[in-house]
Amino acid sequence: MFARSAARSLTSQSRLFSTTAARLTKVAVLGAGGGIGQPLSLLLKSDPLVTSLSLYDIRGAPGVAADVSHVDTGSEVNGYAADKLDEALEGVEVVVIPAGVPRKMTRDDLFNTNASIVRDLASAIGRVAPSAHVLVISNPVNSTVPIVASTLAKAGVYNPARVFGVTTLDVVRAARFTAGIAGVSPAEAPITVVGGHSGATIVPLLSQSTHGKGIKGEVYDKLVHRIQFGGDEVVKAKDGAGSATLSMAYAGAKFTNALLRGLNGEKGVVTPTFVESPLYKDQGIDFFSSNVELGVNGVEKIHPLGQLSAEEEKLMEACLPELKKNIEKGRAFVESS
Numbered sequence: 001m002f003a004r005s006a007a008r009s010l011t012s013q014s015r016l017f018s019t020t021a022a023r024l025t026k027v028a029v030l031g032a033g034g035g036i037g038q039p040l041s042l043l044l045k046s047d048p049l050v051t052s053l054s055l056y057d058i059r060g061a062p063g064v065a066a067d068v069s070h071v072d073t074g075s076e077v078n079g080y081a082a083d084k085l086d087e088a089l090e091g092v093e094v095v096v097i098p099a100g101v102p103r104k105m106t107r108d109d110l111f112n113t114n115a116s117i118v119r120d121l122a123s124a125i126g127r128v129a130p131s132a133h134v135l136v137i138s139n140p141v142n143s144t145v146p147i148v149a150s151t152l153a154k155a156g157v158y159n160p161a162r163v164f165g166v167t168t169l170d171v172v173r174a175a176r177f178t179a180g181i182a183g184v185s186p187a188e189a190p191i192t193v194v195g196g197h198s199g200a201t202i203v204p205l206l207s208q209s210t211h212g213k214g215i216k217g218e219v220y221d222k223l224v225h226r227i228q229f230g231g232d233e234v235v236k237a238k239d240g241a242g243s244a245t246l247s248m249a250y251a252g253a254k255f256t257n258a259l260l261r262g263l264n265g266e267k268g269v270v271t272p273t274f275v276e277s278p279l280y281k282d283q284g285i286d287f288f289s290s291n292v293e294l295g296v297n298g299v300e301k302i303h304p305l306g307q308l309s310a311e312e313e314k315l316m317e318a319c320l321p322e323l324k325k326n327i328e329k330g331r332a333f334v335e336s337s
C-alpha cells in the first residue's frame, strides 16, 4: 500500500506516507475523540512508522481506540479515558494535540477555552514525557505554540527543537489551489507558506514556485486570499458544525509522517512548521513558520526565507505585528497562570 522512496522534501511529494526505515515510535493523540482526532488516529494507524498509538480524550477515546485497533496494520492501539492522561503519555515520543474547541468566529475567539486546555496538556507532557516531540494543532496556533513552549520552560524541560505548530493545512491548501489555477497536479505545485496560522499571518511564497510565480493581478490577489482564509470557507460551509477536520487530519498525518521520517534519520525532509525561530527575533518575534529540516533531533535546520517579491514583502508587513501580538498573548497567559 505504501511506496518506499528516497529522501525528498514533504512539499514535493503528493503521497501521504513515505518511509525508508523502521524504528519503534509511540505516538499519542490528545483529543482523539474529536472531529480531527478520529480521522487523524485512523491515518496514524495506517502509517508504517507508527508502532504504538496512544489515544486520549476527555470523552470517547477508548471507543475510538477499539474501532481503529481492528485495522490490519502492525501498530498496537490503546485508548485512555479522561482520568488516564499520565498513562496515555507514558513512553511516548511524539504527541499530537488536536484537543480543544473549533471556532465559530475568529480563531482568536478560541483563546479563552483552548489556552488552558493546551497549557494543562503541556504540563502533563512536561511531567510524564518531557523529551517528547509536541505537535500542536489546537487553535489559535500562533498563541498555543508559545503556551506549550512557556509551560515546558516553566517545568524546566523546554527543548525548542521539539515543539511544532502544525501549519501543514496551509501548505496543502496552497498546493491544491495553485495547481487548480495552473492546471497541473498539486504534487507539481509545492508552495512554501510562512508566518503563522491565521488570516494575514499566513504568507504564501508564490514567487518561489514554478507554477505560482506566473500568477499575477486579480488572480494572484484572490489566490492569496483563499490560502489565507481557506479555513473560513470550511467554517461557512459547515454552517455552525465546526471547522476543517478531514483535510486537517490529512495534513496532521502528513506532518507527523515527515517528523517520523526525520527522527528515523532520513535526510532532506523539509517542510514549513511554526517553531521557535531566529528569523524575526530581532523584531521581537520568537516563533515563526518557515521551511524547516526535520531530523533525528526534531528541528535540524531552519531555512532562510529566500527572495521575496514586492507583494510578499507587503504581506509580511501585515503578518508580523499580528503574529507578535498573538505570541505575546500566549506567553502572557502562561506567565499569569
Ligand SMILES: NC(=O)C1=CN([C@@H]2O[C@H](COP(=O)(O)OP(=O)(O)OC[C@H]3O[C@@H](n4cnc5c(N)ncnc54)[C@H](O)[C@@H]3O)[C@@H](O)[C@H]2O)C=CC1
Pocket (backbone or CB within 6 Å): 030, 031, 032, 033, 034, 035, 036, 037, 056, 057, 058, 059, 098, 099, 100, 101, 102, 103, 110, 114, 117, 121, 136, 137, 138, 139, 140, 141, 166, 167, 168, 169, 170, 197, 242, 243, 244, 245, 248
Ligand atoms: N492547525 C490547524 O491547521 C487547524 C487547527 N484546528 C483546531 O483543532 C482543534 C480541534 O478541532 P476539532 O477536532 O474540529 O474539534 P472537536 O470539538 O471536534 O474535537 C476536540 C476534541 O478535544 C477534546 N478535548 C477537549 N478538552 C480536552 C482535554 N483537556 N484533553 C483532551 N481532549 C480534550 C474534546 O472532547 C473533543 O473530542 C480546534 O482548536 C481547531 O480550531 C482545526 C483545523 C485546522
Ligand SMILES: O=C([O-])CC(=O)C(=O)O
Pocket (backbone or CB within 6 Å): 102, 103, 107, 139, 169, 230, 231, 232, 234, 235, 243, 244
Ligand atoms: O479555520 C479554522 O478555525 C480551522 C483552521 O485552522 C483551518 O481550517 O485552517
